[in-house]
Amino acid sequence: MLPASLYMPKETMPLVDTPVINHLIWESAKAGVSRIHLVLSERKMSILEDFMEERVVHGSEVRTDLPRDSLKLGIEGVSLIPHIQHSPGGVADAISAAIGHIDGPFLVLLGDMVILDRHLGPGHSGPEGASTASLELVKMYQENGLPGVGVCPVETDQIGNYGVVGISNGMAVEIVEKPSLSEAPSEYVLCGRYLLPENTGKILDEYPISEFGEMQSISLLNHLIGHGGLQAVKLDHMEMYDSGDPISWLKSQIDHALKREDVGEKMSHWIRERIGK
Secondary structure, rough: OHHHHHHHHHHOOOOOOOHHHHHHHHHHHOOOOOOEEEEOOOHHHHHHHHHHOOOOOOOOOOOOOOOOHHOOOOOOOOEEEEEEOOOOOOOOHHHHHHHHHHHEEEEEEEEEEEOOOOOHEEEEEEHHHOOOOOHHHHHHHHHHHHOOEEEEOOOOOHHHEEEEEEEEEOOOEEEEOOOOOOHOOOOEEEEEEEOOOOHHHHHHHHOHHHHHHHHHHHHHHHHHHHHOOOOOOOOOOOOOEEEEOHHHHHHHHHHHHOOOOOOHHHHHHHHHHHHHH
């Protein structure tokens, strides 16, 4: 997302008007989470420090028409616990930064992926109107005790940008990182939602970052496939919005705006006018 991410972490970029990170926090709370571990670079921590310390960043008179959840980081009853990742090393390395403070199975949400099953404006901020993506992983885990990954279908021209999941009878059977179309085992890709077991830290010790690099997370998932099983939770009915690059994020903005009741009609009218010119 450079150069935009020079000035703003992509995890805080707005989907129309609501930051990505807000969507993720509300989704986590809806899934029953009471502690959220945020893995941040030192620079991102400095940008978010006022919010993390719950300092006042605006007066109560600001946007009185909006719920307060839309104007802050976090919600009542959920602890935000920051961890510094001193150098970027991939998903598994980020997990390692927090794993020593986590007991039991846990959710992982990637900070640049929004998964929505409804399209609401900031007037509906908070867990009540949040995505059920993580909750669906939790429910599947409660049914059979197996870890899982959320998967979404993508267009064929996007296959090579993701980890692609081979699926049989609801279980992941293989994961291929950024394959060619001919090598892709399915149209379903990892969408930044994981429910991992309590022994994740021990498994990661078997695949050190010094040897596996950013592929450490794929090695972790393939290990789970071969040792007890890994559920593939299909989120076909949801929209996957990826803030990883400008064009996909621009498409996400437009798609979400068109589907919102508060701005969709105006946005649609404007697009029809522009296309007609």
